[in-house]
Amino acid sequence: MDELTKELNDIARAMVAPGKGILAADESTPTIGKRFAKLGIESTEENRRSYREMFFSADGIGQYVSGTILYDETIRQKASDGTAIPEFLKKVGIIPGIKVDTGAKPLAGSPEEKVTEGLDGLRDRLEEYYELGARFAKWRAVITPGDDLPTDYCLSVNAHALARYGALCQERGIVPIIEPEVLMDGENSIEQTYEITQRTLHKVFNELFDQGVAFEGMVLKPNMVVPGAKAPRQAGVQEVAEMTLTCLKTVVPASVAGIAFLSGGQGDEEASAHLNAMNQIGGVPWPLTFSYGRALQQAAMKTWAGSSDNIPAGQAVALSRAKANSAATYGKYTPDMDKVAS
Secondary structure, three states, rough: OOOOHHHHHHHHHHOOOOOOEEEEOOOOHHHHHHHHHOOOOOOOOEEEHHHHHHHHOOOHHHOOOOEEOOOOOHHHOOOOOOEEEHHHHOOOOEEEEEEEEOEEEEEEEEEEEEEEEOOOOHHHHHHHHHHOOOEEEEEEEEEOOOOOOOOOOHHHHHHHHHHHHHHHHHHOOOOOEEEEEOOOOOOHHHHHHHHHHHHHHHHHHHHHHHHOOHHHEEOOOOOOOOOOOOOOOOOHHHHHHHHHHHHHHHHHHOOOOOEEEEOOOOOOHHHHHHHHHHHOOOOOOOOOOEOOHHHHHHHHHHHHHHOHHHHHHHHHHHHHHHHHHHHHHHHOHHHHHHHOOO
């Protein structure tokens, strides 16, 4: 392992350290605006900063959160004490990260599918983000199940973009989170999700290998193998855990530094239960942890509700959710851990 790969591996291993996971706080301004609007919160820059700082300053959050994915606005902001957000995070033991894709757009020739854009100028943006303090990055590819979907064309272009992004990140000393997400809002059965996830990951790892991305210096952020929300038959926790692990073992190289699952629209407790069951089964070569957005934030956002008076209560809920998911990385999660956050 050369010096750069060792440095990347050290960061990646810290991101998936025992009992810790990644907070996805990289919602775009329009996305967080929609979530605020549902709770009657005005989406100002100050409110967005205050909300995110609530999480970052929760006492002891660094025991459960290894890294935080930031949005471009957030990485340039300062905490209320005047400290730059990346420095603020480092002080509490959290590695700063950054979302670098510019979103999923209709795929030319197959407009019902998506391709993620953002490669133009990425090398220069990564240089700037590194100087701002980012040590890992995230790029999300969106895979849509359906009749005769996804196409090999869609899988190929998204895998190529993920690998190009990954190579550029590693060149700059930034760990890439590789996130190919099979969407879960359709009618796809768990068996179809398994097949699509396997096809997707197979394409992605072939491209990563061809483009020289060091598996030791990356973190995979996949969907769990769950049926679509509209599927006639839903699956139990154990079935989801077993099928997810079987799928991953068929296509993910053992040298990958770790796997941090996305929650993919699952309920808070459901995402924790699935992660917990996988870690109880074990028998895989990678640490299995979380990289959750809504599953960590939703209850805390509702509690905070845009009021500085509610920050301590919001922090208590945030810590409760983080602690529950930390327990799931050890296979020790129980639903009653969420009673504090209800």
